[in-house]
Amino acid sequence: MVLEIRNLSAGYSQFGVLDNVSLELAEGGFLGILGRNGVGKTTLLKSIAGPVRPVSGEVLFGGENVVGWSTSDIARAGLALVLDRKGIFRSLTVLENLRLAARLHKDKEQRWTVDDVLQMFPRLSERSKAPGGGLSGGEQQMLAIARALLCQPRLLLLDEPTEGLAPKIVDEVVDLLQRLRKSGLTAIVVDQRLETVFDTCDEVIVMSRGTPALRSTSTELRQRPEVLEEHLGV
Numbered sequence: 456m457v458l459e460i461r462n463l464s465a466g467y468s469q470f471g472v473l474d475n476v477s478l479e480l481a482e483g484g485f486l487g488i489l490g491r492n493g494v495g496k497t498t499l500l501k502s503i504a505g506p507v508r509p510v511s512g513e514v515l516f517g518g519e520n521v522v523g524w525s526t527s528d529i530a531r532a533g534l535a536l537v538l539d540r541k542g543i544f545r546s547l548t549v550l551e552n553l554r555l556a557a558r559l560h561k562d563k564e565q566r567w568t569v570d571d572v573l574q575m576f577p578r579l580s581e582r583s584k585a586p587g588g589g590l591s592g593g594e595q596q597m598l599a600i601a602r603a604l605l606c607q608p609r610l611l612l613l614d615e616p617t618e619g620l621a622p623k624i625v626d627e628v629v630d631l632l633q634r635l636r637k638s639g640l641t642a643i644v645v646d647q648r649l650e651t652v653f654d655t656c657d658e659v660i661v662m663s664r665g666t667p668a669l670r671s672t673s674t675e676l677r678q679r680p681e682v683l684e685e686h687l688g689v
């Protein structure tokens with residue numbers, strides 16, 4: 456297992472959000488997480504990646520319990536979190552942003568190079584000389600994902616990768632995630648847009664009241680409108 460979460464509870468000061476979450480993710484799996492607003496999806500990603508410190512439970516990443524580790528140590532161990540398109544330097548060009556990420560992780564086994572990601576993201580290649588701050592929302596999202604890949608992650612966590620993007624760009628991001636899945640990457644995708652999750656993930660967890668209510672394949676869940684209505688109100 457790349458990731459094993461056992462009995463994880465987490466929240467903010469006295470305010471509990473995650474309640475006794477357990478889940479597993481095997482190498483090469485793409486796991487989607489769905490749930491209503493505020494159910495704790497982002498908090499779950501942050502509890503895995505370090506910014507939110509769990510109250511109890513274990514997060515085994517590659518067999519090691521990383522609870523209590525700093526965010527940077529967890530990142531060094533091979534976990535990349537793409538959240539709010541953060542991690543882009545606005546004054547650096549696209550190419551400089553990519554080269555910087557590659558340089559910071561040059562000691563790791565190089566699964567992705569700057570050339571690889573430019574090939575994978577033709578839109579970024581076209582905009583390679585543009586400053587990060589001058590990119591559209593979709594381009595920023597692609598740059599954030601490209602930078603995360605240059606961290607050579609064993610596990611990629613994506614929070615709302617298609618939120619607020621124009622339909623054509625959503626299709627491009629979905630297509631990209633499908634290619635990453637085929638490449639054997641392991642990832643968790645949180646998105647409000649059901650189709651993004653269904654089209655990119657083999658399996659989906661539906662969260663309710665701070666904990667997984669069910670886990671199913673995307674194919675099965677698509678055919679269960681009553682479950683989607685109960686837990687997601689759609």
Ligand SMILES: Nc1ncnc2c1ncn2[C@@H]1O[C@H](COP(=O)(O)OP(=O)(O)OP(=O)(O)O)[C@@H](O)[C@H]1O
Nearest residue numbers: 467470472490491492493494495496497498499647
């Ligand atoms: N930094 C914070 N301090 C206090 N409470 C927070 C903080 N971040 C989130 N919360 C609260 O924790 C709960 C879970 O938030 P979280 O962002 O994990 O939900 P979510 O499922 O990702 O929903 P959304 O899709 O709306 O982001 C919400 O009630 C939210 O208001």
